[in-house]
Amino acid sequence: MSNTLKEQEELQKQLRKEAIRKNWKLFSQSKLGMIGLYIVAFFLFLALLQPFLFITGIWNPAIYDPVVGYDKISANLLVIECPKEYPSEKYESYEDCPGPGEVNIKKLYMAPDLEVGDYYDTFIQPAPPSRTHLLGTDSLGRDVFSQIMEGSQVAFVLGLLSATLGVGISTILGTIAAFFGGRVDAYLMRQSDLVLMLPSLPLLFIISAFAELKVWHLAIVLGVLGGLGGSVITIKSQALQVKVKPYVDSARITGGSKWQILFQHILPNVAPLALLFMVFSVTGAIASESVLSFLGLLNIDMSWGIMIYLSQTDGFIFSGLDFWWLILPAGLAVTFLAGGFYLVGRGLDEVFNPRLRKR
């Protein structure tokens, strides 16, 4: 008896392996899905690389720490005097003076004994990219590349945590609503109406007024709000389609209890859609975190949103591309990671939904 049971288990294991292999083959056929996977893997690599660099001592935390690190980057600037009229022989317009490696004597009220032609020894922050700082430093002398790495850790923790929580809640509630129907269904639907009625951004503002939001607080808030809201309705409509399948009826006839049918027959068949939803809601969670940090409402030390917030409050965003390393990397990182998750979701969509496949 036990022998056959073991054999059965063995067989099931093999079947599962086979299914995973088949699904992976289907997924890898989708070119865009693979691109998304590469993007996500790249950011995961960045997120894991930073602690590795600190532990092995390649990076000195005093210099490279994304929040409290500081690097003295000194420069010798030639003191010059800007001409009163433009164009002069050296400068085309007002904006060209002082040129690179030069400083205007009018700005040197801190060092009054310097004269034109002298060299002025100073620290420059934000410093442009160099060999020691691949993406330069920000206005406080902190390494931008290290901040990007820290930001991707925050994005992964927040995105995955809130998406898992949200999809967990909405899958359970959605299947319950579909399975029991009637009053339970009406209650759950009106509950998600209530959540949908509240404007999301102002609501998060109010919540941030109550408590200092840390990363994982925000993940829970976003997860619960997302899980109670519109996704319950979508999951419910999917569960309704599963509910009328013949195997659910046969399970009922053979004497399966309500909860057994719910958890063993309906839930596993809703799960693919739920997984899909999860991948898409990671995109939303990353965007929400960035927006909230961008508006300066979160109590997080460092994230991509905060990097953009700082570059905006310091006035670099309107300085054009002169300080591109403060503006472009953070914004592109948010965009690419969110886009990467979206593309992975699309690839998964083609795996789970046979009608979307090419053949």
Place this chain on the structure above:
Amino acid sequence: MAEYIIRRTLQMIVVFFIFLVSSYLLFNAIPGNAFSNLLLNPDLPPDAYEKVLATYGLDKPIMERVQLYVVNFFKGDFGYSYKYYPKTPIELIAERLPRTLMLFAIVNIVAFYTGFLVGKVLAWRRGSKSETWITVTSVFSYTVFYPWFALMMLWFFGYKMGWFPIGKFLYPEKWYTAPWDSDVIFVLMIKFTAIISIIQFIAYIMTRGIESLSQRRNLRFASLLTIAVGSYFFWNTGDALTKKPYAADIAYHMILPVIVVTIVAFAGTALLTRTTMVEVIKEDYILTARAKGLSQKRIRDRHAARTALLPVVTSFIFTIVTIIDGSVLTETIFSWPGMGQLLLQSVLEEDIPVAMATFSFVGVFALIAHLVADISYSYLDPRIRIKSQG
């Protein structure tokens, strides 16, 4: 059906009641209140703060205030704004709403139309190289970090090139001598846009039945021409002529926000249309249409795209609901003083009557739209209708 609507309406009233009470409690639970800064002013006598609180009724216990507020709300009395004192929340909303509606109505119409067209082509050209590129671009604009993107566009077009103004919705110096306030112009512009879109929509419906492609195209072109000539005459005669420069000023300020939000918003529709359309193409009736020997374009536009329109319409309805909610960020970045900014400011300044009024405005809108979406969906898709009856 009637029974369903009545039951839903009753449930909606209960939900709205809970919504009202819970959001009032939520606002009151925020530490401090709208007048906390009076405490910091050393010139005021010590009892001034208490007096002000008593004037606005904020010294009463919280449960009594909730009761008063809910009763007054259903009587139609929304109180007075704390920050803009003699004004009521209704006056403030009436002042701000046209500005938001004007901006986002145009954005949504343009975004949904282009999104639908792009999505249609995407699904039809499945597997080609152009599909990959358009998809990558759409995904980029769908997931781009919006405030960052908007600021970059503002920097490039507003500051570097100097083509468009940076923020605000008018040049105040042009309006010193204006005999109207801006809302009159906004209402006129909304009416004008609505009439134009209705005419164009009717022309679209009327010409839909015409079989010949070239004839249909010519007729649609003629209708566009009529609208162009008609609007030229409208803006150059009578009352509208004097309002024209002011309307032009507002329109000039609107261009950049409209472009930026459209770029971000169209991609969602395009990707949604593509997904539904790819599913529809697998249906048997498309095969039948092919077997009948119809042209590719005809199958795409008349057979596939029409079915794929359904989820797009649903998402359009839900987008209308989220206009005010979604306008918060856009209006903050472009300093466009509309509903979104009112909502945000009232929440931040704890101007509770205004915040409650805007919240319930958004909430009622969402509830009704959800009901309308449910009902219209069952009418649009016969399969759902049959299921619900049987």
